[in-house]
Amino acid sequence: MANFGNFCLLLALCLSLYALIASLTGISQRHSRMNKSAENAAYAATGCITLAFVTLVYVLVTDNFAISHVASTSNRDLPVFYKIAAVWGAHDGSMLLWVFITAIFCGIAIFQNRNRYRGMMPYVLAILMTDLSLFLFLNIFFSNPFNRLVEVFPDGTIQQFLPADGQGLNPILHHWAMVIHPPVQYLGLIGFVVPFAFAMAALLSRQLGDTWIRTIRRWTILTWIFLGAGLLLGGKWAYVVLGWGGYWGWDPVENSSLMPWLVSTAFLHSIIVQERKGMLKVWNIILVVLSYLLSIFSTFLTRSGIISSVHAFADSNLGKFFLIYMIGALFASLYLVIDRRTYLKSERRLDSILSRESAFMFNNLVLVVACFAIFWGTMFPVLSEWVRGTKITVGPPFFNNINIPIGLLLLVLTGVGPLFAWRKTSVKSLRRSIFWPVLISCITCIGLLAGGMRHFYAVACLTLCCFVLVTIIEEFLKGSLIRVRNKGENFLAAVVNLTRKNKRRYGGYIVHFSIVLMFIGFAGNAFNRETTRQLETGQEFGIGDYSLKMTGYQEGQTPNYEYGKVVLDVFKNGREVRTLMPETRIFKTGSRQTTTTVALYSTPKEDLYVIFAGMSNDGSTFEIKAYVNPLVYWVWVGAAMMVLGTAITLLPNKQSAVGRT
Amino acid sequence: MVARMKFIFGGVVIIAALTWLGFVGFEESKAYYITVDEYSSMQDSLQGKTVKVAGDVVSGSIDRSKPQMEFIISSGNSSVKVRYIGNDIIPDTFTEGSKALVEGSIAPDGVFQARHIEAKCASKYEAEYSDRTSQ
Numbered sequence: 001m002a003n004f005g006n007f008c009l010l011l012a013l014c015l016s017l018y019a020l021i022a023s024l025t026g027i028s029q030r031h032s033r034m035n036k037s038a039e040n041a042a043y044a045a046t047g048c049i050t051l052a053f054v055t056l057v058y059v060l061v062t063d064n065f066a067i068s069h070v071a072s073t074s075n076r077d078l079p080v081f082y083k084i085a086a087v088w089g090a091h092d093g094s095m096l097l098w099v100f101i102t103a104i105f106c107g108i109a110i111f112q113n114r115n116r117y118r119g120m121m122p123y124v125l126a127i128l129m130t131d132l133s134l135f136l137f138l139n140i141f142f143s144n145p146f147n148r149l150v151e152v153f154p155d156g157t158i159q160q161f162l163p164a165d166g167q168g169l170n171p172i173l174h175h176w177a178m179v180i181h182p183p184v185q186y187l188g189l190i191g192f193v194v195p196f197a198f199a200m201a202a203l204l205s206r207q208l209g210d211t212w213i214r215t216i217r218r219w220t221i222l223t224w225i226f227l228g229a230g231l232l233l234g235g236k237w238a239y240v241v242l243g244w245g246g247y248w249g250w251d252p253v254e255n256s257s258l259m260p261w262l263v264s265t266a267f268l269h270s271i272i273v274q275e276r277k278g279m280l281k282v283w284n285i286i287l288v289v290l291s292y293l294l295s296i297f298s299t300f301l302t303r304s305g306i307i308s309s310v311h312a313f314a315d316s317n318l319g320k321f322f323l324i325y326m327i328g329a330l331f332a333s334l335y336l337v338i339d340r341r342t343y344l345k346s347e348r349r350l351d352s353i354l355s356r357e358s359a360f361m362f363n364n365l366v367l368v369v370a371c372f373a374i375f376w377g378t379m380f381p382v383l384s385e386w387v388r389g390t391k392i393t394v395g396p397p398f399f400n401n402i403n404i405p406i407g408l409l410l411l412v413l414t415g416v417g418p419l420f421a422w423r424k425t426s427v428k429s430l431r432r433s434i435f436w437p438v439l440i441s442c443i444t445c446i447g448l449l450a451g452g453m454r455h456f457y458a459v460a461c462l463t464l465c466c467f468v469l470v471t472i473i474e475e476f477l478k479g480s481l482i483r484v485r486n487k488g489e490n491f492l493a494a495v496v497n498l499t500r501k502n503k504r505r506y507g508g509y510i511v512h513f514s515i516v517l518m519f520i521g522f523a524g525n526a527f528n529r530e531t532t533r534q535l536e537t538g539q540e541f542g543i544g545d546y547s548l549k550m551t552g553y554q555e556g557q558t559p560n561y562e563y564g565k566v567v568l569d570v571f572k573n574g575r576e577v578r579t580l581m582p583e584t585r586i587f588k589t590g591s592r593q594t595t596t597t598v599a600l601y602s603t604p605k606e607d608l609y610v611i612f613a614g615m616s617n618d619g620s621t622f623e624i625k626a627y628v629n630p631l632v633y634w635v636w637v638g639a640a641m642m643v644l645g646t647a648i649t650l651l652p653n654k655q656s657a658v659g660r661t
Numbered sequence: 662m663v664a665r666m667k668f669i670f671g672g673v674v675i676i677a678a679l680t681w682l683g684f685v686g687f688e689e690s691k692a693y694y695i696t697v698d699e700y701s702s703m704q705d706s707l708q709g710k711t712v713k714v715a716g717d718v719v720s721g722s723i724d725r726s727k728p729q730m731e732f733i734i735s736s737g738n739s740s741v742k743v744r745y746i747g748n749d750i751i752p753d754t755f756t757e758g759s760k761a762l763v764e765g766s767i768a769p770d771g772v773f774q775a776r777h778i779e780a781k782c783a784s785k786y787e788a789e790y791s792d793r794t795s796q
Contacts, residue, residue, distance in 0.1 A: 172753060244749045353667040365672050373683055381694055391694035393713055394687055401686030402679050409675070530748065595753040613750045617726070625750055 002067050005055040005146040009096075012048035012103070013136045015041045020129035023122040035122045039110055042125060045132065046107035053100040056093060056145055060086050066162045069093050069145040075168040075589045077559035082169050085179040089169050091303065092143040094182060098299065099135045101183070101190045106132055109194045109219070117212060123201035131193050134325055138318050143303075168560070168589030177237035181230060185257060188227025189295040192260060194219045196292035199285050203336040208343040210275065216288065217271055218650065224264045225646040231257055232639040243596045243611045245530060245627040247635070250399040255378045256298035259371045264291045266367040273360050276422065278347030282337060283364070285344070289333045294371075296326055306382060352424040359417035366406050366413075373402040404457055411464040411519060414512050415471045436474060441467035458526035465516045465523070472509050472516075479506075503648050510645030517638030524606070524631025532613070534621045535566075544628040546608055547571045548580070553622065561585040566612045566622050570601060577601065582612035582624070606630040692764055701739040704767065713764045714741060714773065718780075720757045731772075734761055744768070747776045755780035 019041035026034035056069070060083045065071040073089035074082075088094040106128040113121060139145075151161040172178075195216035202208050234254065235247035248254065267287040273280050300306075304319030337344070350357055376383075377394045384392040419425075419433045445463040453459055476495060483494035499506040533541045540549035552567040565581040580599035587593050601608040609627040616622075692711040700707070700714050716734035723732040730745045743763050745751065755761060755778060763775035 242752070244752075350664040350668060353664050353671070355664075358664065358668060361668060362671065362675075366675065369676060369679060373679065376683075377687075393692050393694050395690030395692065397690040398683060398686035401682040401689075405679065405682060532748070593753065593756065596750065611750055614725070 001055060001059050001064060002146040002148055005052050005059070006140070006144070008048045008052035008055065009099075009136065009140050009144075009146075012045045012052065013133060013140060015045035015048065016129045016133045016136060019045065020126055020133060023125040023129065027122045027126070035125075038122065038125055038129075039114060042110055042129060043107055045129075046103040049100055049103040049136075053087075053096060056087055056096055057084055059146075060084065063166070065164075065166050066148050066160060067145075068147045068149050071149055071163050071166045073166070073169050075166040075560075078166075078169060081179065082174060085173065086169050087145075088182040089173055092139075092145040092147070094186075095135070095139045095143045095303075096145050097183065098186055098190065099132070099139050101186050102132050102135055102193065105190055105194055109197070113215060116215075117201075117207070120198070120201045120205045120207055120212065123204045124197045127197040127200050128193060131197075134321070138321055142318055142321075166589070168587060171561070171585065171587045171593045171595045172241055174560075174595075175237055175241050177233050178241070181233040181237055184226055184233055185230030188223055188225075188230045189257065189260065189298055191219060191223025191226060192264070192288075192292040192295045195223075195288045199288040200333060200336065203285070203333075203340050203343075206340065206343060208281070208340070210278075213271060213275065213284075217268070220264055220267060220271075220288075220291075221646060221650055224261065224268060225643060227257065227261045227264070229639065229643055231261060232635070232642075236636065239632075240598050240600065241595075243598050245528070245609055245629065246525075247632070250374075250377070250396045252378045253298075253302055255374045255399075256294075256301045259374055260291045260294035260298065262367050262371040262374075263287055263294060266364040266371075267291060269360050270364050273357050277357060279350075279357065280361075281344040281346065282341065285333075285337055287364075289330070289337075290371075293326055293330060296322060296329075300326065301378075354420060354425040354427070354430065356417065356420045356422045356425075359413055359420050363410065363413045363417065366409050370403055370406045374399065407519065407522070408457070408460055408464060411461070411468055411516075414515065415464065415468040418475060418509075419471060433474070437467045437470040440470045455526040458523045461519055461523040465519050468512065468516050472513050475509055476506070499648065503651050503653060507645050507647075507649030507651075510648060511642055512645075514638045514641035514645055517634045517641060521631050521633070521635030521638060524629060524634075527630045528627060530625065530627045532623065532625045534616070535624055536621050541624075541626075543608075543626045544606070545572050546626075546628070548610070548624070548626065550622065550624070554581075560589070561587045564612070564615070566624065568599075568610065568624070570608065580608070580610050582610045584612050584614075602633055604631075604633050607632045697734060697736040697739045697741055700741055700773075704771075707767055709766065711764065711766055713762060715760065715762045716741065718755070718757055718759050718761050723757055732761075734763065741773050742771075743773045743775050745778060746774050747778065749777065751778060752780045 019038045022034050022038035022041060025031065026038060059067055060070050060074050061080060063070070063074070063076055065074075069090060069092055070086075073086040073093065078086070086093070088097045109128065110121070110125060113124070117124075149161040149163070150158050152158050198212050198216045198219075202212050231254070234257075238244075238249070239247040264287070267284060270280050270284055270287065274284050300319060300322035304322065306319060350361070352358065377398050381391045381393045384390060415437060416434070419430060421429070441463050444466040445459060448459050448462055453462075476498070479498045480491060480494040483489050483498060484491055487494075489497065499510075529544060531541070531543050535541065535550045537550055537552060540547055542548075548568045548570055550566060551569050554565045554567065556563055563583050563585045565583045568580045568582070569576055570578045570580055578601045580601060582599040583597040585595050585597060587595070596611050596613065599610045599612075601610075607627075607629045609629055611625045613623040613625050690711075692713045693707075694713045694715075695703075695707075697714060697716040700712070714734065716736040719733040719735050719740065724730065730751065731742065732745075733740050733742050735741070743765075745763075746765070760781045762779040762781075763773065764777040764779075765773060765775040768774045
């Protein structure tokens with residue numbers, strides 16, 4: 001089976017290299033049959049990689065421990081669900097997942113556009129195949145998941161080695177969010193290759209009209225939502241598995257995926273300015289290039305061992321290839337932008353600072369500054385070592401100091417942006433549209449202060465959330481009421497039809513609404529409380545409105561791990577609400593690693609988050625750590641809402657489909 | 662043109678303010694990243710500074726009997742005694758033989774007081790078999 005997997009990968013590499021050369025030949029000789037052949041080779045490569053991926057899943061499910069990847073990430077008693085997830089349980093398998101998703105994306109992008117942009121497609125194909133070949137090459141020769149275990153005897157003979165059982169999946173990956181987080185995250189990172197390929201192809205073929213922009217806008221939205229969902233799933237996993245009470249820690253690997261998300265968020269806004277006003281053309285191409293390079297940078301950071309991180313894979317020697325590729329791609333694209341700059345002239349100037357364009361530009365500015373600051377903070381240990389020879393790391397205060405004000409600024413822009421008109425907004429109309437949002441958010445602010453809230457950022461954040469919320473409601477009301485008046489629809493139908501008629505705009509508002517919900521959740525961070533107690537059975541302690549009484553301790557085992565659970569009855573204001581059982585597990589495979597499992601009582605107002613941190617040697621007292629984290633619930637609700645809103649913007653518009661045929 | 666100047670001016674103000682905030686945060690949270698060897702040889706110059714030291718947790722050195730856990734990390738010939746004074750729970754991956762990254766400063770009694778511990782056994786997890794691997 002391992003041979004078959006390797007064969008598929010090698011064949012795919014040959015095919016993708018052939019597709020690359022064929023499309024280049026097709027371009028230089030203007031040979032359309034060559035282009036067709038390149039296209040077919042690309043589909044065949046996608047097919048081979050799919051087979052290789054299925055093979056890896058198969059050897060994992062059938063416990064083929066002769067293969068190193070299987071032996072080190074799986075074991076016989078592992079549930080099938082986790083055996084499949086073991087594909088991305090270690091570096092080499094996750095690399096195959098990366099290659100697989102790249103191949104699928106390339107296949108779809110090529111198939112979808114094969115007849116649409118004839119002149120551009122050979123270039124697109126060449127760039128996609130360059131990317132695919134690079135990752136395939138690294139996958140086959142530097143991180144091959146089909147490598148077999150062998151034993152070297154003292155006399156120099158080498159023999160195959162078949163262990164009786166595998167080492168098991170890393171226990172901290174035993175969680176539903178960890179099963180889906182890596183694939184979703186990869187979908188989000190890898191997708192940027194398609195917009196990049198189109199942008200470069202447009203530059204190379206000098207076809208810089210606005211039609212191709214539409215294709216990459218949809219791709220970017222799709223990629224953007226996958227990456228956003230991936231980030232939030234990772235946060236969810238960290239929250240319920242790592243047990244430190246939070247969901248975001250400014251860890252280098254987290255940062256590295258946030259950066260392309262920020263830049264693509266900027267792009268999704270500034271592309272509207274290009275569509276409507278023909279401005280920011282160079283800037284948009286730069287954002288597309290940056291999103292792509294940052295997504296490669298993200299995998300570089302995780303796989304090169306250059307930055308130590310809890311998430312990073314073991315050091316591997318892939319780093320230099322990624323580095324060379326990134327630098328090459330950066331200079332090639334910069335050269336192209338400069339060389340083709342006459343095609344990228346702005347059609348208009350900024351007319352007024354109080355305009356929709358200007359709001360979008362400020363939004364772009366702060367998003368890119370946030371990305372830059374995060375890059376700086378993440379890479380500072382490396383940079384300071386180069387410059388001064390000492391490695392200096394920076395912590396969360398640096399990231400928070402910069403990003404909290406940026407977050408608030410973005411909230412302001414989210415609120416006022418839609419109120420501004422294109423070109424120029426008269427102060428009079430602005431005053432009219434801003435009246436209710438300002439009034440209601442001022443009342444909220446006074447209410448919060450009167451209620452005893454004194455944390456500056458939290459008050460500011462909640463006030464601004466309220467401001468944005470009112471502007472969004474106002475937008476929906478305005479549109480719906482016109483429909484009610486003109487078409488006689490009932491109000492609810494009017495809201496639905498309004499959204500259906502302009503999915504981009506109103507779907508976008510729903511995404512804005514989801515961001516507001518998340519910011520409400522972030523503001524809750526200011527009021528987190530925690531306590532650690534040593535308890536004996538029968539004792540109780542209080543935190544916030546809760547009191548927790550320990551009623552017992554249970555031990556037991558499953559095929560994979562032994563567990564110990566502390567049973568705690570939770571009372572809220574004297575009334576019993578829940579029994580929580582925080583747990584520690586000792587896994588039987590590998591190095592008998594211990595993991596803690598968080599017990600959570602989540603309500604819209606706050607989360608009660610309890611961990612069983614250890615037991616005294618004589619087994620009489622139990623260390624319990626409890627957190628009360630207000631409003632975290634809304635981060636996850638916001639996440640779901642964000643996916644929904646984005647899905648609405650991506651739904652095909654009936655009219656435009658008719659218009660196209 | 663006036664609008665463009667206003668935009669540039671606004672941008673400069675925002676960036677300047679953020680740079681200042683970033684600088685404050687940087688000073689507050691910077692930590693020198695050093696090896697166990699460097700730590701042993703330059704103890705005096707590290708007084709009062711926040712440092713991060715990485716090393717392997719020495720087998721048998723984890724002492725949980727005291728109110729604050731103590732352990733020893735080493736690399737090569739040098740070792741550092743560490744006392745954990747932080748609030749967060751000790752990461753699951755922290756075990757004897759794992760790689761640990763501790764952040765903190767030197768206490769008056771010469772013991773390293775760690776406020777944060779990061780531990781990584783993932784590399785060990787993969788390394789165990791890799792010695793035997795080949796194509």
